[in-house]
Each structure stands twice: as structure tokens, then as C-alpha cells.
Amino acid sequence: MKLAVKIPLLVAEHEAAVLDSQSRIANWLYNKLLEQANILRQQYRETEDQQRRGQIGLTLYTERGLRNLIPDLKAEHLFLKVVYSSVLKNAALRLSKAIRDYQDGKHGRRKNTVRWPKFRAWKRNWFSLQYDEPHKGYRLAGRTLTLVLGKEASGKQLEIELGLAEALPHWVNHDHIRQCRIVKEGQIYSVIFTIERTLPSGKPLSPTKVVALDPNHKNFAYAVDSSGKAIEISNPYFLKTLDRRIDQLKAKRDRCRKKARQITRPDGSTLWLPSRRWRYLNTRLQEVYRIRREQTKVYLYTLANRLYRDYDTVGVGDYVPQGRSGFTRKMRRSMHNQSLNRRFKQVLSWVALRSGKYFLEWEEGGSTRTCHDCGYVVEGGIPPEIREWDCPGPGCHRHHIRDENAARNGLTRAFKGVGLPCLGHWQVSSRCTWRFNGLGLEVRRPLTGSATGISPQGIKSLP
Numbered sequence: 001m002k003l004a005v006k007i008p009l010l011v012a013e014h015e016a017a018v019l020d021s022q023s024r025i026a027n028w029l030y031n032k033l034l035e036q037a038n039i040l041r042q043q044y045r046e047t048e049d050q051q052r053r054g055q056i057g058l059t060l061y062t063e064r065g066l067r068n069l070i071p072d073l074k075a076e077h078l079f080l081k082v083v084y085s086s087v088l089k090n091a092a093l094r095l096s097k098a099i100r101d102y103q104d105g106k107h108g109r110r111k112n113t114v115r116w117p118k119f120r121a122w123k124r125n126w127f128s129l130q131y132d133e134p135h136k137g138y139r140l141a142g143r144t145l146t147l148v149l150g151k152e153a154s155g156k157q158l159e160i161e162l163g164l165a166e167a168l169p170h171w172v173n174h175d176h177i178r179q180c181r182i183v184k185e186g187q188i189y190s191v192i193f194t195i196e197r198t199l200p201s202g203k204p205l206s207p208t209k210v211v212a213l214d215p216n217h218k219n220f221a222y223a224v225d226s227s228g229k230a231i232e233i234s235n236p237y238f239l240k241t242l243d244r245r246i247d248q249l250k251a252k253r254d255r256c257r258k259k260a261r262q263i264t265r266p267d268g269s270t271l272w273l274p275s276r277r278w279r280y281l282n283t284r285l286q287e288v289y290r291i292r293r294e295q296t297k298v299y300l301y302t303l304a305n306r307l308y309r310d311y312d313t314v315g316v317g318d319y320v321p322q323g324r325s326g327f328t329r330k331m332r333r334s335m336h337n338q339s340l341n342r343r344f345k346q347v348l349s350w351v352a353l354r355s356g357k358y359f360l361e362w363e364e365g366g367s368t369r370t371c372h373d374c375g376y377v378v379e380g381g382i383p384p385e386i387r388e389w390d391c392p393g394p395g396c397h398r399h400h401i402r403d404e405n406a407a408r409n410g411l412t413r414a415f416k417g418v419g420l421p422c423l424g425h426w427q428v429s430s431r432c433t434w435r436f437n438g439l440g441l442e443v444r445r446p447l448t449g450s451a452t453g454i455s456p457q458g459i460k461s462l463p
């Protein structure tokens with residue numbers, strides 16, 4: 001089982017300066033290699049000499065070609081030596097990967113096309129420091145992370161010690177860590193550990209305690225478990241209210257003057273100050289953002305804890321939304337939901353690790369359009385507005401609740417994912433809704449008299 005754990009770092013000002021400088025140098029190397037790659041690409045196009053083309057190809061289009069340019073660059077630019085070798089190597093590997101993705105797109109080896117890599121602006125995008133070999137270049141003792149940097153001109157090995165804001169759980173130790181990456185988001189530095197841990201031994205998995213979640217738009221997720229229970233997990237409604245509040249405050253604030261007053265600093269330089277009302281509204285806005293972050297966290301942890309209280313294994317569909325250009329506000333909001341989904345998976349894997357249970361993602365491709373009972377695949381898929389459908393498969397005619405059918409398929413895939421034998425088709429015998437009320441989860445049964453608990457307006461038959 002592989003998972004990533006992200007922990008914020010406690011970084012003092014001078015440590016921040018060291019990390020920034022390391023990141024800046026790795027970024028410089030990336031751009032320097034890209035500059036050389038651009039020249040080689042041009043030469044590759046212009047030369048007729050097959051042997052020369054072969055040489056260039058080896059540098060430009062192989063996994064480690066660009067990495068082999070680093071020793072010469074180090075000899076020429078001595079400042080590269082203050083960065084640990086695997087961090088530099090990683091800058092080269094990242095660029096090679098980007099170039100190979102471009103090549104794969106061009107030659108139809110992947111679905112979407114990818115652009116040739118661009119120069120990276122360090123100010124806009126902090127270059128993460130990746131230590132990708134186990135136990136090389138970093139040490140963890142308690143809450144202290146020691147990063148090995150490069151060497152000083154005198155040959156002295158440089159190191160930096162950083163404090164972790166939270167400890168790793170006690171059953172994860174240094175030996176479980178495969179990789180370590182330092183990132184900076186906003187003003188926060190964090191470390192991301194990739195952890196590989198064998199499944200905890202002891203009690204064998206009970207096949208009655210598996211649940212599969214199908215995340216989607218209509219609700220946060222629809223779940224079906226191995227005892228025949230279906231759960232519709234409602235969207236976090238508080239987010240809608242808070243988002244509306246955020247929009248209102250933002251609109252009000254932006255009507256105020258951001259450059260209201262100009263002041264002159266002692267050194268003669270000038271600075272614009274926003275108006276009082278702008279500052280007041282901005283403070284309120286930041287406060288709503290803070291509440292939003294906190295409530296989201298409570299929501300995700302409440303859900304995850306509840307799921308792992310009831311189940312040994314939670315499988316979530318690997319929901320990949322379609323990327324489109326030309327974002328509207330509504331689409332951005334739905335993107336927000338995607339990142340909520342990503343965070344939910346992080347929280348699940350974290351809670352699973354903490355409680356010695358299992359988390360996995362099942363492949364969602366085709367799960368909606370495939371009838372769980374007969375395996376018939378609806379050609380062209382099922383439009384999103386159709387919430388219930390009757391299977392047109394020969395001799396089947398089963399009535400499906402869209403998300404439930406997808407989650408039942410997910411349950412089969414989740415079983416395969418943990419290596420359990422799959423016991424035929426999953427049937428649903430009861431349905432309920434989980435709704436977060438700000439404190440905990442309310443469990444509601446569907447109204448009696450309705451077979452599904454879902455209003456019949458959504459029922460349409462497929463053409």
C-alpha cells in the first residue's frame with residue numbers, strides 16, 4: 001500500500017531563505033536544461049546526419065538523457081554544488097518527462113496532446129525539492145527532519161534541520177518512507193512523504209465490510225456496501241452558503257478603492273494603501289475563508305471517521321473531471337469540488353493508516369454506463385440529467401438508479417482491488433442518506449411509499 005502524507009513544516013526565516021535558494025537553483029537548472037533542449041531540438045530538425053540525430057535523440061528523448069548533462073554544468077556553474085544531487089537530478093528528470101509526454105502526444109501514444117515545455121518562473125511556482133531515493137539525503141528523527149544539501153566550496157557537507165508541525169503516526173517509521181518532497185504553497189512549507197507499508201497483518205479482511213463510493217455532481221458521493229446498504233452522501237451544503245457569502249464580500253470589497261492613499265516610506269519609496277472600507281471588508285472576507293477551511297476539514301474527517309467505524313475497506317472512484325478551457329464561475333466552483341474530492345481521498349488514506357484499515361481507488365471508466373446485472377454497456381454513455389434508467393440489454397430490463405449502479409460496479413472493482421474474491425452481483429436491500437449538519441452526520445431513511453427515496457421526476461427511459 002502506497003500513500004502520501006503531507007505535514008506542514010515549522011520554518012524560521014533563515015531556514016526559509018535556505019529552502020528558497022535551493023528551490024531557485026533547481027529551477028534555474030530546469031530552465032538551463034530547457035534552453036539546451038531547445039537548441040538540440042532545432043539541431044535535430046536541421047541536421048541530415050543520421051548519426052548526429054541519433055546522438056541528439058539519446059539526450060533529448062530518453063528518460064535520463066538530460067540528466068547526463070548535469071556533471072558538465074556543475075563544473076561550469078559552481079553554485080549548483082550547494083544543492084543535493086538527487087534534487088538536481090530530479091529537475092532533469094522532470095524536464096525529460098515533460099518532453100516525452102509531448103512526444104507521446106504528438107505520436108498518438110496518449111489521448112491528449114501536450115505542449116512542449118516552457119521556461120518556469122520561480123516566483124510564480126516554487127520548484128519543489130524532491131529526494132526520490134529511500135533514505136538518501138534526508139533523515140527523520142521524531143519531529144526533526146534533516147535535509148542534506150550540497151557541498152560548500154571547501155567541501156564541507158551542508159545540512160538543514162526542520163521541525164515537523166505534526167508527528168507521523170507511530171506505526172510509520174523511517175523505513176516505510178520511500179520519498180521525501182519539500183513544497184511551498186502560499187507561505188506554507190510542507191514535507192510530503194511517500195510511504196510504502198505492507199498491509200497490516202492480523203485479522204483477515206471481512207468481505208462484509210467493504211464500501212464503494214462513487215463521487216459525482218448531484219451528491220458528494222453515492223455509496224454501496226457489501227451488506228446491501230446504499231447511502232447517498234449529501235453535498236456539504238454549508239459550502240454553498242459560505243461561497244455565496246464570499247462572492248458578496250468580494251464584490252463589495254472590489255467596489256472599494258484598493259489604491260486609496262499613497263504614503264512615502266523613510267527611504268523615499270512610495271506605497272499605496274487601500275481604503276479603510278476595503279481593509280474592513282477584506283478582513284471579513286479572510287475570516288469567512290478561514291471558517292470555510294475549518295468546516296471543510298470537520299466535514300471530511302467526520303465522513304472518513306464514520307466510514308472507517310463501519311467498514312474495513314473504503315474504495316473511492318478515481319473521479320477525473322474533464323478539463324475544459326473557458327471557465328465560468330460555475331465551472332470553477334465545480335473545480336473546487338474536485339479539490340474537495342482530492343482532499344477527501346487524502347483524509348481517507350490518512351484515517352485508514354491511523355486505524356490499520358484499507359483505502360483504495362477503483363477505476364471509474366465505464367462504471368455508469370455498464371449495467372451491473374447483465375454487463376450490457378450503453379453505447380455513448382448515459383447523459384448526466386438521466387438519474388434513473390432501464391437497462392436496454394437483451395432480456396434484462398432492470399431498473400437502475402444511475403449512481404447506485406455505478407457504485408455497485410465500483411464495489412466489484414474495490415473487491416478486486418484488495419484481492420478478495422468477488423461474490424457475484426451486489427444487490428441493494430436498503431437505502432439511506434447521510435447529511436452533515438455542521439456537527440455530525442444525520443442518517444435519514446427515504447420516505448415510505450417511494451421505492452428509491454428519489455423523486456420520480458428524474459426518471460427517463462433511454463432512447
Ligand SMILES: [Zn+2]
Binds near residue numbers: 371372374
Ligand atoms: Zn442489464
